[in-house]
Amino acid sequence: MKFHSTTLNDAWLIELEPRGDQRGYFARTMCQEEFEKHGLINRFVQQNTSFSAQRGTLRGLHYQTPPYGEAKLVRCLRGAIVDVIVDIRKGSSTYLQHQMFELTDRNMYQLYVPPGFAHSFQTLNDNVEVSYLVSTAYNPEAERGLNYRDEQLGIDWPIPVTVVSEKDSSWPLISEHTQPLY
Numbered sequence: 001m002k003f004h005s006t007t008l009n010d011a012w013l014i015e016l017e018p019r020g021d022q023r024g025y026f027a028r029t030m031c032q033e034e035f036e037k038h039g040l041i042n043r044f045v046q047q048n049t050s051f052s053a054q055r056g057t058l059r060g061l062h063y064q065t066p067p068y069g070e071a072k073l074v075r076c077l078r079g080a081i082v083d084v085i086v087d088i089r090k091g092s093s094t095y096l097q098h099q100m101f102e103l104t105d106r107n108m109y110q111l112y113v114p115p116g117f118a119h120s121f122q123t124l125n126d127n128v129e130v131s132y133l134v135s136t137a138y139n140p141e142a143e144r145g146l147n148y149r150d151e152q153l154g155i156d157w158p159i160p161v162t163v164v165s166e167k168d169s170s171w172p173l174i175s176e177h178t179q180p181l182y
């Protein structure tokens, strides 16, 4: 695995290193030792998969409040997505900055999202499957979101949003929060 730093503190774009032969390829997608060497959380408690039928579907931006913050390791198994993450850690020098990454079933990239980040993705084609590991169990009481239309975030979604859950269209704007986000 190759670890590429991003513009955001502690978030990493991880490039798989496939070993090819006449059958196809083999690649590691997570390695406790290599993750530890790079200072990444290397213990995951849940693996999730989601399928989105329609191009333009948006999920997010989601996070869990402390002490239930999660690291996520995200990979697109079918189709393509743009994955957008936002640093919501108040003391961080990249606070409220976001970055967008294209993850596809071909490009061998996966994204490591540290705790204290809001996470989202938009699908770039129909029938998209995304799989991700998380380091903390799902806790509905700690579940929060940023609004994908929040102008303060200024996210330039690459294509029109076609499908979004009611929950995700109703997250408050950052300016409406009276407490720190994270």
Ligand SMILES: Cc1cn([C@H]2C[C@H](O)[C@@H](COP(=O)(O)OP(=O)(O)O[C@H]3O[C@@H](C)C(=O)[C@@H](O)[C@H]3O)O2)c(=O)[nH]c1=O
Pocket: 048, 050, 059, 060, 061, 062, 063, 119, 120, 121, 138, 165, 167
């Ligand atoms: C996340 C999650 C949801 N659920 C349930 C709640 C609900 O009934 C159904 C669908 O949940 P959601 O609408 O939150 O699914 P979704 O919008 O796909 O949520 C996911 O979005 C991406 C962007 C992330 O970063 C993930 O961590 C997760 O929050 O599944 C679980 O049972 N366990 C879980 O771990």
